[in-house]
Amino acid sequence: MTEQEVHERLSARFGDEVGPLGEPKADPFCLVRAARIADVCRFAKEDPALAMDLLEDLTAVDAPKRNVIEVVYHLFSYRHRHAIVLKVEADRAAPRVPTVEGVWRAATWFEREVYDLFGVEFSGHGDLRRILLPDDWIGHPLRKDYQEAGGYRGIDNVRENPLVELRRLDERARALRQPEATVAPLAPAPAPATPAPGEKA
Amino acid sequence: MERLILRRLQADGEEMILNFGPQHPSTHGVINFMVETDGEVIRKAIPDVGYLHRSIEKIGEQVGYPGFMPFTDRIDYVAAMFPNEGYAIAVERLLQVEVPPRAQWLRAISCELCRIASHLISVGTMAMDIGAFTPMLHGVRERETVNDLMEALCGSRLTYNYHRIGGVAFDLPEGWRDRTLRFLDHFDRFLVEFDRLISFNEVFVKRLAGVAIIPAPLAVDYGLSGPNLRGSGVDFDLRRDMPYAAYPHFRFQIPVGKGFVGTVGDAFDRFYVRCLEMAESSKIVRQALESLPDGEYMAKVPRRIKPEPGEAMSRVESARGEMAYYVVSDGTEKAARVRVRTGSFTAMGIVDAISPGLMVADLVALIASLDVVAPEIDR
Amino acid sequence: MNQPAALPGAPGAPTSPAARRRARAVLGLTLAVGVGLPGLLFGLIVALTPLRTVVPAGWSEGQVFLLHAVGLAVLAVVLVTFGAVVSGITVWWEMRVFARMSSRVGYNRVGAGGFLQWVADAVKLLLKEDLVPADADAVLFRAAPYFVIVGFALTFVVLPFGESLVAADLNVGVLYVLSVTALVVVGILIAGWSSNSKWSLFGGMRSAAQVISYEIPAGLAAMVPVLMAGTLSMQDMIRAQGAWPWEWNVFTNPFALVAFVVFFIAQLAEGNRTPFDLPEAESELVAGYLSEYSSFRFAIYFLVEFGNLWVMSAIAVTLFLGGWQVPFVGPEVYAAARGAPGSIPGAGWWGLQVLSMVVFVVKTLAVLNLIVWIRWTLPRIRVDQMMSLCWKYLVPFAFACFVGTLFWQLLVTAAPWAARATGYALTAGFLVTAFFFLRLTLRNVSAAGDRVDLTNW
Amino acid sequence: MAQNVRAYAAAVGTTVRSIWHGMSVTLSHLLRRPVTVQYPDRTPLPVRDTLPARYRGFLEVDPAICTGCQACERACPINCIAITLEKDPANPKQRLVTQFDIDEAKCMYCGLCVEPCPTGSIQHTREFEASSADLRTLTFRWAEKPFPVYKVAKDATYYPRAPLGSILRPMLEARRWDARGPEFLPPEPPKVTPDAPPRAPGAAGAAAPSRAAAGKEHKP
Numbered sequence A: 001m002t003e004q005e006v007h008e009r010l011s012a013r014f015g016d017e018v019g020p021l022g023e024p025k026a027d028p029f030c031l032v033r034a035a036r037i038a039d040v041c042r043f044a045k046e047d048p049a050l051a052m053d054l055l056e057d058l059t060a061v062d063a064p065k066r067n068v069i070e071v072v073y074h075l076f077s078y079r080h081r082h083a084i085v086l087k088v089e090a091d092r093a094a095p096r097v098p099t100v101e102g103v104w105r106a107a108t109w110f111e112r113e114v115y116d117l118f119g120v121e122f123s124g125h126g127d128l129r130r131i132l133l134p135d136d137w138i139g140h141p142l143r144k145d146y147q148e149a150g151g152y153r154g155i156d157n158v159r160e161n162p163l164v165e166l167r168r169l170d171e172r173a174r175a176l177r178q179p180e181a182t183v184a185p186l187a188p189a190p191a192p193a194t195p196a197p198g199e200k201a
Numbered sequence B: 001m002e003r004l005i006l007r008r009l010q011a012d013g014e015e016m017i018l019n020f021g022p023q024h025p026s027t028h029g030v031i032n033f034m035v036e037t038d039g040e041v042i043r044k045a046i047p048d049v050g051y052l053h054r055s056i057e058k059i060g061e062q063v064g065y066p067g068f069m070p071f072t073d074r075i076d077y078v079a080a081m082f083p084n085e086g087y088a089i090a091v092e093r094l095l096q097v098e099v100p101p102r103a104q105w106l107r108a109i110s111c112e113l114c115r116i117a118s119h120l121i122s123v124g125t126m127a128m129d130i131g132a133f134t135p136m137l138h139g140v141r142e143r144e145t146v147n148d149l150m151e152a153l154c155g156s157r158l159t160y161n162y163h164r165i166g167g168v169a170f171d172l173p174e175g176w177r178d179r180t181l182r183f184l185d186h187f188d189r190f191l192v193e194f195d196r197l198i199s200f201n202e203v204f205v206k207r208l209a210g211v212a213i214i215p216a217p218l219a220v221d222y223g224l225s226g227p228n229l230r231g232s233g234v235d236f237d238l239r240r241d242m243p244y245a246a247y248p249h250f251r252f253q254i255p256v257g258k259g260f261v262g263t264v265g266d267a268f269d270r271f272y273v274r275c276l277e278m279a280e281s282s283k284i285v286r287q288a289l290e291s292l293p294d295g296e297y298m299a300k301v302p303r304r305i306k307p308e309p310g311e312a313m314s315r316v317e318s319a320r321g322e323m324a325y326y327v328v329s330d331g332t333e334k335a336a337r338v339r340v341r342t343g344s345f346t347a348m349g350i351v352d353a354i355s356p357g358l359m360v361a362d363l364v365a366l367i368a369s370l371d372v373v374a375p376e377i378d379r
Numbered sequence C: 001m002n003q004p005a006a007l008p009g010a011p012g013a014p015t016s017p018a019a020r021r022r023a024r025a026v027l028g029l030t031l032a033v034g035v036g037l038p039g040l041l042f043g044l045i046v047a048l049t050p051l052r053t054v055v056p057a058g059w060s061e062g063q064v065f066l067l068h069a070v071g072l073a074v075l076a077v078v079l080v081t082f083g084a085v086v087s088g089i090t091v092w093w094e095m096r097v098f099a100r101m102s103s104r105v106g107y108n109r110v111g112a113g114g115f116l117q118w119v120a121d122a123v124k125l126l127l128k129e130d131l132v133p134a135d136a137d138a139v140l141f142r143a144a145p146y147f148v149i150v151g152f153a154l155t156f157v158v159l160p161f162g163e164s165l166v167a168a169d170l171n172v173g174v175l176y177v178l179s180v181t182a183l184v185v186v187g188i189l190i191a192g193w194s195s196n197s198k199w200s201l202f203g204g205m206r207s208a209a210q211v212i213s214y215e216i217p218a219g220l221a222a223m224v225p226v227l228m229a230g231t232l233s234m235q236d237m238i239r240a241q242g243a244w245p246w247e248w249n250v251f252t253n254p255f256a257l258v259a260f261v262v263f264f265i266a267q268l269a270e271g272n273r274t275p276f277d278l279p280e281a282e283s284e285l286v287a288g289y290l291s292e293y294s295s296f297r298f299a300i301y302f303l304v305e306f307g308n309l310w311v312m313s314a315i316a317v318t319l320f321l322g323g324w325q326v327p328f329v330g331p332e333v334y335a336a337a338r339g340a341p342g343s344i345p346g347a348g349w350w351g352l353q354v355l356s357m358v359v360f361v362v363k364t365l366a367v368l369n370l371i372v373w374i375r376w377t378l379p380r381i382r383v384d385q386m387m388s389l390c391w392k393y394l395v396p397f398a399f400a401c402f403v404g405t406l407f408w409q410l411l412v413t414a415a416p417w418a419a420r421a422t423g424y425a426l427t428a429g430f431l432v433t434a435f436f437f438l439r440l441t442l443r444n445v446s447a448a449g450d451r452v453d454l455t456n457w
Numbered sequence D: 001m002a003q004n005v006r007a008y009a010a011a012v013g014t015t016v017r018s019i020w021h022g023m024s025v026t027l028s029h030l031l032r033r034p035v036t037v038q039y040p041d042r043t044p045l046p047v048r049d050t051l052p053a054r055y056r057g058f059l060e061v062d063p064a065i066c067t068g069c070q071a072c073e074r075a076c077p078i079n080c081i082a083i084t085l086e087k088d089p090a091n092p093k094q095r096l097v098t099q100f101d102i103d104e105a106k107c108m109y110c111g112l113c114v115e116p117c118p119t120g121s122i123q124h125t126r127e128f129e130a131s132s133a134d135l136r137t138l139t140f141r142w143a144e145k146p147f148p149v150y151k152v153a154k155d156a157t158y159y160p161r162a163p164l165g166s167i168l169r170p171m172l173e174a175r176r177w178d179a180r181g182p183e184f185l186p187p188e189p190p191k192v193t194p195d196a197p198p199r200a201p202g203a204a205g206a207a208a209p210s211r212a213a214a215g216k217e218h219k220p
Helices: A003-017 A034-046 A107-118 A162-177 B002-012 B056-062 B066-073 B081-095 B101-130 B134-154 B176-199 B202-208 B216-221 B227-231 B267-290 B343-349 B360-370 B374-378 C018-048 C061-101 C117-127 C138-158 C173-194 C198-229 C234-239 C254-270 C295-320 C331-338 C347-375 C383-414 C417-447 D002-030 D071-075 D168-174 D209-214
Strands: A018-021 A030-032 A054-063 A068-076 A083-091 A096-098 A121-123 B016-020 B032-038 B041-048 B310-318 B321-329 B335-341 D059-061 D081-087 D095-103 D122-124 D139-141
Touching: A003 A018, A003 A030, A003 A034, A003 A083, A030 A034, A034 A068, A034 A083, A034 A096, A054 A107, A054 B321, A054 B335, A068 B321, A083 A096, A107 A121, A107 B343, A162 D081, A162 D095, A162 D139, B016 C198, B032 B360, B041 B360, B056 B066, B056 B335, B066 B081, B066 B335, B081 B101, B081 B310, B081 B321, B081 B335, B101 B134, B101 B176, B101 B202, B101 B267, B101 B360, B134 B176, B176 B267, B176 C417, B176 D002, B202 B267, B202 B360, B202 D002, B216 B227, B227 B267, B227 B321, B227 B360, B267 B360, B321 B343, B343 B360, B343 B374, C061 C117, C061 C138, C061 C295, C061 C347, C061 D002, C117 C295, C138 C173, C138 C295, C173 C198, C173 C234, C173 C295, C198 C234, C198 C254, C198 C295, C198 C383, C234 C295, C254 C295, C254 C347, C254 C383, C254 C417, C295 C347, C331 C347, C347 D002, C383 C417, C417 D002, D059 D095, D071 D081
Parallel strands: A030 A083, A096 A121
Antiparallel strands: A018 A030, A054 A068, A068 A083, B016 B032, B032 B041, B310 B321, B321 B335, D059 D122, D081 D095, D095 D139
C-alpha cells in the first residue's frame, strides 16, 4: 500500500480525527488528534490490511512558533512493507499525549526518551522516568528554549577558549606597543574562573 | 526505583542487588544494569543508560547540514560509515539530490567493509565475554586491516567522515581495489578458521544455545532490528527489502536465524547470523568493486545547503540494526530537528523483558549477543 | 626544570641503536637465566636431598640436629622462592604463548624477549598501596592471602623433583596433596566473604562450589595410580613406573588413560583455570574474589594461581607420566653411584640427580604448556554446566576407571604381558594421534594462506 | 535409555572434536608470524611515514598561499579555527591575516576545513605525535607574524604550496612535550547592563561575556 492508501484506510475508520496527509516533498505525514492516537495506532497495528507491527520511531519536534510539540510516530509493516508517519500536537506548556506503550512495547523506551528530552507526559505510561539524563536534571534539552545551566552538580563543563584568549592577549600586546594607549596594570593571573559548586542551577 | 527494589529486598531478604556496570568489562561501553539476583539466577535486570549521552541530536540543530557529518561518526564509532550514510541520505532526500552511481557504489563498498569491521568486533567480544580471549584478538587483527583500508580511503581509522551530502568525499585511492580484494581473499579463509576456532566449539555452543531466546513477535514488538531481528527468524533486511544506495545491483543472501544449534532466536543465532553476514558483505564488496561505474563521486550540491521546509526519514541497515535519520528542515541552514533512531537503543529496551530467569553469565551473553554499543544508545 | 628524557620515538628522540638494545637484552637474559636459575636449581638440589644421605658417619647427635635445622630453613626459603620464580616465569611464558596464539608479540621490552617482565610486574605490585576496603572485614581480608599461599607452598613438600630430591617423602603423599590444596579454597572463600563486595562474594561462592565438587573426581582418579602402585607415597609411585612412555601409568592401563583425562580436567577446575575460571571470570565477575585486592596481597594470589600450574602439572606427571624416571637409569644405577651409606655421594650421583630433575621439569613443562594452551583456546563454562560436567561426566568416569583398574590389576597380576602390550598399543595410538594433530595444524597454516615462520619468536 | 546413552556419547564426542579443531587452530598460530607493529621505536620506518596520503593528522597552513577567505573557519563545525583580517597600515590595499589560530586540542580532524580551501593552503598532515602536558600549547598560531593574503592569479591551476609537513614539522620538533602554554589574561568582569540587575556569575542563563564569545564550548 502507498501512504495515500494507508491514510485512506485510517480516515475511513477515524474520520476527521486523522487529518489530511500533508504534501511535503520528502515524507508526507498526517496529523492525528492527540486523544485518539493510541486508538489509531492500535487500529493500524491490528487491522490486517495495515498490520503496522513495527513502531519504527517515536520522537518529537519542538515548534515554539506554533507553541506546540509535535510527537511523531513512524509506523512500518513488516508484512506489507508499507509505512505511515503520524503526528500529534501537544501544547508546549503542558504537553500530554496518551501512551502507545500498550500497542508496541518498543514505545516504552521511545516515550521515556521523549519525556526526558522534551518533557512530554505520556499518560498511562508505566515507567515514565528520565532515560538519558540524570534523574535530577532540570529542563528538557531538546526544547528550543532550553538554556544550559553550564555544569552539573558543580562540575564545570566550560573550557577556556584559547582562540578568544589568544586574541585578547594579542590585543593587549598591541596596546602595550602603542605608547599613547594607557593599559591597566595586569593583575596576577587568578585561578580559572570556575564558579563555586552549588552556584550552578 | 532503587527504593522500590530495596523495599522488596527487605521483604524477603533473599535477593541481592548487583550493580552491573557502569564500568564493567562486558557492558561494551558505559551502561549500568541493576541486576536483582537470587544467587546466580537473575530475577530482573534493569538497564540504566545515558552515561554516554552527548546530545548529538541537539548539536544537529546547532551546526549546519554539512557540519553535522563528523558528529554522526560519533553516534556509532564502531561502525561510523552507517551514521554517515544515513544522514547523507536523509539530507539528500530533503534536497532532492540525485547521487551519482559511482558514489552509490563507493558508499556500498565502504559500508560493507565497515559492517565487516563492526561484526568482527561484535563476534570477537562475544567470544571474549564467554571467556575465550583469542578469537577476539583474531577479530581485532582482521579489523585492523579494514581500518588500514579505511585509513587509505578517507584518512581516518575510526571516525571516517567519508560520506558527504550528495556523494562521498574521496574517490578510491590508487591500488586500493587490489588491496581490498587481497584482504577479502584472506578474510574468507579467516571466517572458516574462526568457525573452527570458536563458533562451533562445544563449550561455546553450550553457553549460547537456547540462552536468552527472543521469539520473533517479541523482537518485532520491541522494535529490534538488524542481526538481532534476523536472529529471531524474521527475514527482513533494509538492503534487500527497502533498497537504497547501490544494493539493488548486488546479489547477496540475508542470513536468518534458524536455530543453528538450539532454538530460533537464541544468543547463538544472533551470533552466527553476524558471522554469516560478514561473508555476505565480503561478497557485496567484491561485486561492487567489479561493477564499479565510472563518473563523478559527488553530485552538484549548492555550497550553502538550505533545504526547503519539510521532513525526511532515511533508513539504513547499519551493523547494529536499523539506523534511521529523521531530519526536519525549517528552510534555514540549520536543521530544525535531527533525530537518530538506532538499533542499539531498541535492543537495550528488551533486556528488561528477556533477563528474568537468566544466570549472571547468561546476562553477559545476552548483552554481547545484542551487540549494543553504548554511544549508539545514548547518542 | 629538568628536561625529562624524551619518549622513545617522540619527535626528535634518537632511536635507540639496535646494538645497544641487543646488548641490554642479552645482559638481562644472562643475569636471569645464567645466575638466577642455576642458582635456584642448585639450591633446590642441595636442599631437597634428604640430609640423612649426606650426613657423614661419626657426627654427634647435636651436630646432626643443627644440620637438619639449618637444612630445613634453607629448604623452606628455597622452595618458596622456587615457587615464586616458577610462577613468575610461568606468567612470562604463558603471556608469550598467548601472544603468539593471537598473532601478537607479547612481552618483549624488559629483558630479552621480555623475560624479566614478571619481575617488573612484581615490583610494581609491591610498590602499590595496600588497600583494605572500608567496609571489609579487615582481619579476614588481610589473612586470606596467607591461607592461599600456605596451601600452595605446602604442596612443594612432597613434590618429587628427582630420585632423591624430595623434601619429605610422606607415605601419605597423595592424600597430603589433596588435603593441603584444599587450604587454597579456604583462602579464596575468606577473601570472597571478607571483601564485602558482591563480586567477590560471587567469586568465593563459585570457587567453593567448584573446588569442593571437583575434589571428588580428582580424588577418585588419583586412586587409579595408587591402586596400580599399591602405595600412597609419591616417590614409590614413580618408582613403580618406568622411564619409557609405554611404562607410564597413563599408557599401561586404558583405565588410567581415562583417569588421567579426568584428573587433568579436575585439576584445571581446582586451579581455577579456563574453562573453569568462573571464580574470577573477568567478563562476568570483574575479577571475582580478587576484585578488592591490591598490592602485595594481590600479587600473592597471582603467584599462587600461576605457581599452581606448576604444582598441577607436577602432580599429574608424578601420578601418570612416570615422574623423574630417566631411561636406562634404574634403581641399581643410582645405588651404584651413591656409594657406601654414610659417605657423601660422589659427583656421578649428583649428576644423576640433576638428570632426573631435568626429566621431571621437562615433563612438567609439557603438561603446563597444555594447560596454557587450553586456557587460550576454550571459552568459559557456566556455573551450572560446571556442576553437571563434574557430577554427570567426571565422577562416573572416574568411578568407572577406579573399578576398572581393580579388575585390570587382577588381569595384570595374572598376565603381566597385558600391561606391556597395552603400553605399546596406547603409546603408538598417542603418536598417531599426535601425528594427525600436527598435520591438521600445518594444514591450518596453509589453509589460511599463511606459512610457517618462526623467525620472530 | 539407548537414546540417552547415544546423546551422552555424542556430547562427549562433539566436545572432543570441537576442542581438537580449536586447539589445532591456536597451535597453528604459534607457528605463524605475529602482526604486531611495535610502535613507536621498533618500526622499520617512522609510523608517520607509513601512513596513507589522505591521513588526517595535524592541520598545517601554508601562509604563503593563504587567501584569507575564511572558508575553513566557516566550514569548521566546532569553531576551532579563528582568523582575523586587517588592513595593512603601510599599504591600505593589502589585507593582512593577523590571526590564524587553530585549536588542535579541540579539532576533531574531520577534514571539512580542507575541502573548501581554494588554494590548498590548509591541509591535514601525517603528523600525529604531539602529545602535550598543556592543552594551550596545542593552539597553533599560523599568523604569529601577520602575513599578507595571497592573490590568486586568474585561471591559476597550480599553487606554490610548501611541501606538506615542512612547516609543521619544525614547529613540532621545537616544542617540548612539557612546555607550558601562554598565560591567559584574567577574565573580564561581567558587563553590567543598567536595565538588568547583575546576576550571580555562572548562574543558569547568565553567560559571562567571554563564554558568550567562546560560542559552543562544551566539553563532551
